[in-house]
Amino acid sequence: MKNYISPVILAALVALAILGPGAFGLPDGTTAPPYSKPAWLDSSIASKVTIGVKSDISRGHVGASSNLEWDYSPPARVSITGTLDEGRLEWITPERAYLLADSPGELDLDARDIPFKKSLGISPFADMSKSLFPSRGTYKLSLAGGGDVVMTIEGGRWGILGTDHRGRDVTSLFIRGIRISLIVGIAATLIATILGVSLGLLSGYVGGLADSVIMRGVDVLLSIPTLPILMVLSGVWGKGLWNLVFILSIFSWMGTTRTIRAMTLTLRDASWVEGLRALGAKRSYIIFRHLVPEALPLLLANVALGVPGAILAEAGISFLGLSDPRLPSWGRMLHEAHTYGAFTSGAWWTILPAGLGISIICLVFMDIGRKLEELADPRLARAASIEARAEAGK
Amino acid sequence: MKSFLARLGESIIVILVVLVLNFFLFRIMPGDPLTGIVDPRFSPEAKQQLAAQWGLDRPMSEQFFVYAREMLSFRFGLSMMSGTPVWDELKNRVPNTVALLLPALILSAALGIATGVHAALHRGSGSERLVMLGGAVSFSFPSFFVQLLLLMCFSYLWPIFPLRGTTSVPPPEGFAALTDYIWHLALPLFSLVILGFGGFALYIRNMMVKAMGEDYILMARARGLPFRRVVWNHAFRGILPPVLTILLLSLPGVVSGAVITETVFSMNGVGRFLLEATNSHDYPAAGAAFFLLALLTVGCNLLADICYVLVDPRVRREGARE
Numbered sequence: 001m002k003n004y005i006s007p008v009i010l011a012a013l014v015a016l017a018i019l020g021p022g023a024f025g026l027p028d029g030t031t032a033p034p035y036s037k038p039a040w041l042d043s044s045i046a047s048k049v050t051i052g053v054k055s056d057i058s059r060g061h062v063g064a065s066s067n068l069e070w071d072y073s074p075p076a077r078v079s080i081t082g083t084l085d086e087g088r089l090e091w092i093t094p095e096r097a098y099l100l101a102d103s104p105g106e107l108d109l110d111a112r113d114i115p116f117k118k119s120l121g122i123s124p125f126a127d128m129s130k131s132l133f134p135s136r137g138t139y140k141l142s143l144a145g146g147g148d149v150v151m152t153i154e155g156g157r158w159g160i161l162g163t164d165h166r167g168r169d170v171t172s173l174f175i176r177g178i179r180i181s182l183i184v185g186i187a188a189t190l191i192a193t194i195l196g197v198s199l200g201l202l203s204g205y206v207g208g209l210a211d212s213v214i215m216r217g218v219d220v221l222l223s224i225p226t227l228p229i230l231m232v233l234s235g236v237w238g239k240g241l242w243n244l245v246f247i248l249s250i251f252s253w254m255g256t257t258r259t260i261r262a263m264t265l266t267l268r269d270a271s272w273v274e275g276l277r278a279l280g281a282k283r284s285y286i287i288f289r290h291l292v293p294e295a296l297p298l299l300l301a302n303v304a305l306g307v308p309g310a311i312l313a314e315a316g317i318s319f320l321g322l323s324d325p326r327l328p329s330w331g332r333m334l335h336e337a338h339t340y341g342a343f344t345s346g347a348w349w350t351i352l353p354a355g356l357g358i359s360i361i362c363l364v365f366m367d368i369g370r371k372l373e374e375l376a377d378p379r380l381a382r383a384a385s386i387e388a389r390a391e392a393g394k
Numbered sequence: 395m396k397s398f399l400a401r402l403g404e405s406i407i408v409i410l411v412v413l414v415l416n417f418f419l420f421r422i423m424p425g426d427p428l429t430g431i432v433d434p435r436f437s438p439e440a441k442q443q444l445a446a447q448w449g450l451d452r453p454m455s456e457q458f459f460v461y462a463r464e465m466l467s468f469r470f471g472l473s474m475m476s477g478t479p480v481w482d483e484l485k486n487r488v489p490n491t492v493a494l495l496l497p498a499l500i501l502s503a504a505l506g507i508a509t510g511v512h513a514a515l516h517r518g519s520g521s522e523r524l525v526m527l528g529g530a531v532s533f534s535f536p537s538f539f540v541q542l543l544l545l546m547c548f549s550y551l552w553p554i555f556p557l558r559g560t561t562s563v564p565p566p567e568g569f570a571a572l573t574d575y576i577w578h579l580a581l582p583l584f585s586l587v588i589l590g591f592g593g594f595a596l597y598i599r600n601m602m603v604k605a606m607g608e609d610y611i612l613m614a615r616a617r618g619l620p621f622r623r624v625v626w627n628h629a630f631r632g633i634l635p636p637v638l639t640i641l642l643l644s645l646p647g648v649v650s651g652a653v654i655t656e657t658v659f660s661m662n663g664v665g666r667f668l669l670e671a672t673n674s675h676d677y678p679a680a681g682a683a684f685f686l687l688a689l690l691t692v693g694c695n696l697l698a699d700i701c702y703v704l705v706d707p708r709v710r711r712e713g714a715r716e
Contacts, residue, residue: 216407219404219408220407220408220411222643222646223408223645223646223691223692223695224408224411224412224415224646224688224691225646225647225649225650225687225688225691226646226650227650227651227653227654228649228650228653228665228668228683228684228687228688229415229419229684231653231668231669231672232419232420232668232672232680232684233419235672235673235675235680236419236420308533308534312534312536315536315538316536316537316538316650316654319536319538319654319657320653320654320657320669321673322672322673331536334536334538334539334542337542338538338542338658343545343546343549343550343557344550346550348546351539351542351543351546354539355535355536355539355542355543356539358535358536358539359534359535359536359539362533362534362535363530363534366530366533366534
């Protein structure tokens with residue numbers, strides 16, 4: 001049972017990434033007040049409510065009203081839109097009545113508008129939703145005359161994971177983040193592996209000048225802090241998704257090269273390879289028909305083990321605000337939470353999902369990689385890693 | 395000695411590569427480095443004057459030598475944003491970064507060794523689980539996420555540590571300045587230790603388990619040596635060179651971590667300076683900060699090499715034969 005947990009989680013994440021937030025009817029863009037709480041969190045806060053009144057004078061109506069049972073704390077936003085043909089629009093609270101409008105025309109009122117506050121006799125600095133919703137009880141939107149008016153009350157409660165500083169649905173952002181992480185992680189690691197294998201084979205099998213140049217390159221790249229280079233490069237070469245993949249992959253091939261080189265060195269002198277050479281096999285034939293297939297299972301494990309590094313690097317760059325702002329990645333979500341005061345709003349729901357998402361996806365790939373490594377060839381894997389370690393320590 | 399000289403040569407090569415990389419990184423990009431500060435309404439003469447001020451009108455090869463001289467003499471030229479020498483802005487930040495990274499490295503190595511060895515000796519115990527957990531956190535939790543959580547817990551929900559900065563504003567005087575500095579440093583340092591020790595501990599545990607199964611350990615125990623001495627003077631002594639290698643290989647990552655840590659905690663260090671300079675396209679400043687971070691890595695690498703000579707008798711003997 002335990003062996004299936006990681007693949008199942010990975011499959012679920014891939015499915016979510018392919019389906020996208022649209023499949024669950026989750027909205028894009030601003031949908032609710034900023035930092036709305038998750039809907040299940042606090043039932044004293046209302047979610048979005050709309051009430052409307054409609055009365056058509058040409059049909060002989062003289063007015064309309066609709067009631068609202070309010071059992072929550074004051075809402076985060078109140079707005080009124082529609083048209084008033086004639087008569088008066090009133091908001092009747094359990095305590096008093098407010099005259100919202102009495103001149104005919106288009107209505108577009110928001111509880112944050114200062115002229116609207118003044119017209120109701122509320123201080124411009126006061127929170128109008130508290131005046132409009134002073135207590136729990138029955139409220140009434142009443143229209144005497146003709147018109148078609150909708151009142152939208154947004155309580156500050158939204159979806160499974162609430163909203164971020166721009167009022168975007170965090171669940172939707174989270175699901176879109178999976179896609180970015182998977183694409184960047186897998187694509188960057190694949191490219192880096194191809195690069196690493198070619199250079200490792202070149203260095204290990206061909207040897208000579210190529211070997212010393214490549215190994216020097218590996219040593220140098222391994223002893224330079226890569227994040228600053230990645231930062232500068234993403235600042236310089238543009239912030240698109242594929243730019244990022246490219247940048248990440250040219251700085252993460254070194255480990256694979258070392259492993260493959262160590263493996264090739266052990267295999268090159270193996271008697272069966274010597275036998276192949278004695279039979280007159282060409283170098284390319286030995287490499288592509290024998291060495292590469294031999295290394296393939298180990299490589300697969302290497303890819304899986306390399307993905308977390310790429311995902312973490314992408315998240316780091318996005319967290320520093322150096323990624324494309326239009327790409328809703330998990331690192332970007334954390335960057336925005338950190339920059340736009342999620343703490344002071346107590347909005348943990350903008351931090352936990354993204355952070356845990358990165359951690360879980362990394363743990364899953366690590367686990368799968370380790371299983372693959374064991375499956376591949378325990379003896380060979382161990383030999384190669386000891387060899388690589390000895391190399392590193394020489 | 396010979397191996398140490400070889401390492402010194404390698405370090406110099408690394409610095410040269412960094413120097414060249416740094417130069418071309420900022421010059422291969424499309425567009426003019428001046429676009430950040432030049433207004434479209436500037437006259438061509440004014441643009442030329444600005445280009446001359448940063449030496450951008452000279453041929454590329456000459457630019458490179460001027461640049462290399464500026465870098466190696468630690469002057470770093472003028473910042474494109476403020477117009478002041480970059481070193482003036484950087485020199486106050488270098489001690490802050492060192493004060494964060496060096497204790498973090500030492501503490502996480504010490505904690506990693508202690509828990510790793512303990513876990514190897516007590517298989518299946520609580521400390522082994524701690525090492526496994528620490529390893530998982532090290533390898534798969536993004537550092538900034540852990541740091542954001544710490545910041546949220548200990549600076550916002552239970553505010554015992556400051557939310558941001560390197561010192562209070564305004565900074566206190568005298569002895570209080572030191573405690574204030576340490577108070578601001580505590581949480582970032584703690585986060586780096588939590589994030590760093592697990593990786594070391596996991597390696598050390600694995601190597602220690604293997605070492606404790608070796609014949610020479612059995613021999614030492616058969617000779618009736620105290621267990622503690624067998625563990626530390628025989629088994630741990632034997633794995634010290636690879637431990638140092640791992641420490642060495644982790645250095646670039648630690649320095650990279652400085653950028654993120656300083657950003658999360660809004661600290662006044664070289665890493666955040668690099669981020670700010672990159673964001674404002676201030677190329678001389680960003681280049682200088684990158685160069686300093688690379689230099690820090692290479693310097694620590696050299697330091698580790700010296701330790702290597704001290705702990706590995708094979709390397710030492712090779713030196714004695716010279």
